[in-house]
Amino acid sequence: MEDAEIPRTVDTSTVIVMSREEANELVGSISFRFDDTDIKLTDLVPVSYYTESNREYQYGVNLSKNEPVIKITGKVSVARKLLLKKGGNRHIGLVVCGEDLYHRSESELPELLDRKSIQYVYLCMHLDSEASSNLIANYEEANLFACTKDFLLSNSRPPIVCNPYTEQMNAQIGAIIDKEVTATVIPGFINWETYRAFKRAMYSVKSSEYNSEQKDDFIVQSYSLMNLFMTAVFSIGLLEELIEYGIVDSVEKPDQRLHRIEETAKGFPDFLKESATSVVSILEDAYLELHDSTYKETAFLKAIETHQGKIAVIVPKAYFGIVINKLLSLHNLDSRANICIMTANRFDNTQLYSAIIVVGNISGKRFDALRCRSSQEIDLLLYECEKYRYKKQVRDAKAAEHLLNTRSTILTDDEYEEDSIGIDEYDLNEVDNINTEIMDYISSSPIKAIRNSFSGGDGKSMAEIVAVAKFDSDEIAFFTKNYKAYVLDEADNSVKEVVASDLSEGDVIVFTRSTSKTRDIVEEILRDMINNKLVPPEIEKAYYKSREWKKTLIDYMKQTGSSAKAIADEMISNGVSVQEITIRGWLDEESHTVRPQKLDSIQQIALIAGNDELFDSAEVCFDAGGQIYKIRRRILKAIGQAILGEVTGNSNATDSMTATVADRIKDAAVTLQIETITFVDDEVPVNTINRPITIDQ
Structure with missing residues (x-):
């Protein structure tokens, strides 16, 4: 292109949605090299950041006072205003970076995605997020570029220029290509038959026409106790001790909760007593079995001792972190400064870990062991009754990866076979459906649950x-x-x-x-x-x-x-x-x-x-x-x-x-x-x- 053909001003703009910190880093770092000359992005085109209050923060020096060609904001709602603004530059594109920004604007994005005046829309996010799965399913006609394992095996190369950025990218590629998810199945505790019987009894209580706050509390506490027993890598006795001393607060002692549901079951109508008694009996057996030590405790401590570097531990509840830290101190393992304990919904998938230990079959909006790209080593600690659902998840994850490879704009070699999970899938689907219904039931009544947990007497x-x-x-x-x-x-x-x-x-x-x-x-x-x-x-x-x-x-x-x-x-x-x-x-x-x-x-x-x-x-x-x-x-x-x-x-x-x-x-x-x-x-x-x-x- 001749100099005369290069426009002195650009009359189009692209709007980018990303966090301000990320914008500051990228805009300040991006430059283009021509021979021995480095030219910053802001020397080529004007760039500005826009806040929710419509304040504009200019990057670099815009001597010509031209309208920004790149407009960055941290909110999709602000991006929408910029895109629909009359006069000035024509807005031709939208880029949204990060699933958090997508989550905050799920109701606003569809309108922008369907607007004819916008020539292109790019949505960039981690493949291991729930948001990416929803987008891929909802926009079947969209072009998809996915950095799957098969794609990277065929297209990645070692870095030629070594710097912190290329080294980090190479580590991320390694976390995908060399990733190994290990399910450590721990013998003992509740088997599949007992677990299924518990779920069926819970469903029987939940589905009954009998309604009362006592029934709601029974379901909430029983479900909660079973989840605790399934995922505890510490003794229940240790947890109760920390609750008694006020180190763990806002959580009721398991023995008190167990006593309450036992008393509640006695007051149920006769047609519910058999199911309620079955629930209480299974929970009482589990409580006694896990009071002094749990089967997962030994496996967890061994996993901590085995791994070096920065370790993430995924737990179901935030208070688990307090108990686990106490457990580690009792075993002289608390000196390890790089053990990060978090819930699945607090997991930061932008970080890299030498290992991730998951205390059960736990997932959330920000973490799924089978899709996670933050570590090459992920170890799940599972009881026998958890392994079947995990096997089904493995099969589903393979199918999802196969779909990504099939829809990707770059062809990959993808061999796909469907594996058996080892039990009648009807039984597994039944238990999963019961879990879903009970969770929906519990989620719909947090106010009732809080009245029971924080009642403070009749004169509250x-x-x-x-x-x-x-x-x-x-x-x-x-x-x-x-x-x-x-x-x-x-x-x-x-x-x-x-x-x-x-x-x-x-x-x-x-x-x-x-x-x-x-x-x-x-x-x-x-x-x-x-x-x-x-x-x-x-x-x-x-x-x-x-x-x-x-x-x-x-x-x-x-x-x-x-x-x-x-x-x-x-x-x-x-x-x-x-x-x-x-x-x-x-x-x-x-x-x-x-x-x-x-x-x-x-x-x-x-x-x-x-x-x-x-x-x-x-x-x-x-x-x-x-x-x-x-x-x-x-x-x-x-x-x-x-x-x-x-x-x-x-x-x-x-x-x-x-x-x-x-x-x-x-x-x-x-x-x-x-x-x-x-x-x-x-x-x-x-x-x-x-x-x-x-x-x-």
Whole structure:
């Protein structure tokens, strides 16, 4: 092409959806070499990143002030706005990188995929994700490029230029080509016949027309106990000891749960007693058999001792990590710093491990042993009753890989045979269907389950909730109407406040590390900074001054028994426009209200309560609230930067606020991603609201 043919400006744009950290790394690292000259991507075309608030962050120098040719954002919703924007460049393509971004926008993507004006759409994600399987099944006409084992065997070569990137890519290729999944079948414990009998008895109870909260609790606890017994690589006695000492919290001791379902079964109608008694009997035998030691414990410790390097241990529940760490310390294996214990839904498939140990036939949205590309060695610890389902999964995985090779745009040599699993598949399908039905039954009634687990007696206080969220840690949270969650905004490197009704799947929420009560993490950090004299004296003074209006209102309402409606009516009669719901929001600590929006609201509170001092200093109190509001926003920004710094490894503190927060955030905060959220109108015990809790299912 001659110089004259090269356009000086480009009138088309492509929109890319990826995390900001990934965008920063790629845009900053990509360059093109012509002879001995390196030219950066940003020297060739203008590139910008767009946040959810429509702020544009330019990469490099765009001297010509041309519209970006590459537009990057972390949200599909923002990408949609960019693609549909009138005027300016014509948007011809969309690229979405990562299954997490896909999960957050499953409802928005189909429309964009079907738009005629977009010439091309590329969706890039790991083959071992549930999202990729769904996409391949739903878009049969789409061209598919899949890095399967057969493809890599035919097309991969050793790196010619060795650098961290090519070495990492070569290791990833090795993890696929040389991957070996080993199922260690451990003799003893429950055989297939007993396991099937247990499932059939559970189904009989579940399917009966008898309905009660006791029945719901029986099903939840029985199912949970069997899952515990099947996957425990530690003695049940050790777990109970850690629960008793409070080291493992929010989990009830197995012997207490077993006693409760035994008592519950006694109260069932006669037509259910045989099935319920069978369930209890099998669980009691298992409890006694595994109390002092489990069959998987020896195999697990041997696997830990055998492998070196970075080891991932996949467990069904997060609290397993606490018990396993204690088990390792008892066997002097806790000195190994590279043992990472996580649930299947918290698995990071971007990491490489020297080995992955799975404590049972466990899978999730982010982990499937047969599709995982994160290690060459994956070892599943299975009892005899687990192996048949695993064999069927192996066969299904081979069929799925065969489909990938068949549909791939690059031909591969693929030999495929269907294997037998060793038992009547009708029986296996029956058990799988029972599992599915029971899980659906349990998932549909977490509120009932939580009432049983956290009842606290007949006089328990209840709270109205508007949403139930399930996190990727398998914990859940019940959110009240006025609750404002701290949501991590990766695009802005900050944390924003979002009311419960506006939360959505994929949101990452920042909680305080607290199991006893709900805490405001911003308030916790601000108080800590004040107590340790890390803020100027005028901020400390403003903090206490800003709280006077709310204390006055609360004290007055307690003394007089006035309701929020009564306060609102009196303020309205005095000429101040306010609603009852506004008063309730002021009083609710979960709403994080620092001050009313208007000065006259504070003056009215002072008049109603007869507080002359507050009335005279209302303006000072209002201004103090403004100062504290700004400080809280800075803390929110610093929390976001500190957490993202921990995640990405780029934890450079740019100012004293960020440095102060970063020092405290490790001990003060935990981040959880919403996997599903359901909006409800119900009530639960007040001690369970607005915090992550475990329903041990």
